[in-house]
Amino acid sequence: MKIVGIACSPRKGKATAHALKECLKAVQTAVPSIQIEMLELADFEFNGCLACGKCMKEFKCSQEDDFNRIITSLDDPALAGIIVATPVYFGTMTSQCKAFLDRCVIFRRNGFRFQNKVGGVIAVGGVRNGGQELTIQAVHAAMLIWDMVVVGDGRPTSHFGGTVWSSHPDEVAGDTFGLQTVHNLGKRVAELAFKLHG
């Protein structure tokens, strides 16, 4: 069983990556047998979907770019869940995150390969209330369209997912409430993934 985390900042190793790492740590604490994998989109070069229709005919993308490496990671029978972490850009996800979601149409068109996988989302904003919840819900929309099982951050914080403030004077590490939502999300994803796929 594996959970893949996708960090959707154009900046490698920054606040979004930090929050996602914390979340994946919580996954492993909750269910130690789960394997975790983290991909940072900053390491990949790919554009959005061209709507060419090729993936309607076969499990192949017409664009020969780095996204094919992401397909390989996600097209794994061991996949039990996906955690998407994105910075908030103007109240929603980054363009890198949207390109990722759109390119994932290949999984929907080829047997709904994400069906029943557990989905969770983290949004990292520069301000405390900069659109994190709206951003999370925008990513949830794609997950629902893929027929995933979406979870929030679970008790006791129990709202939409990980909501992080990156410009706290002590950076993400100082955002204790945000980190609590991130840890709760990881626990919730792990527990449900284990129930459904363990």
Ligand SMILES: Cc1cc2nc3c(=O)[nH]c(=O)nc-3n(C[C@H](O)[C@H](O)[C@H](O)COP(=O)(O)O)c2cc1C
């Ligand atoms: C183009 C742009 C738009 C942004 N819009 C918002 C916003 O609407 N709300 C917010 O809270 N932060 C906003 N930010 C701040 C980022 O969300 C914040 O710096 C975040 O930590 C970036 O993630 P990273 O450190 O992982 O790259 C914006 C940043 C950029 C570059």
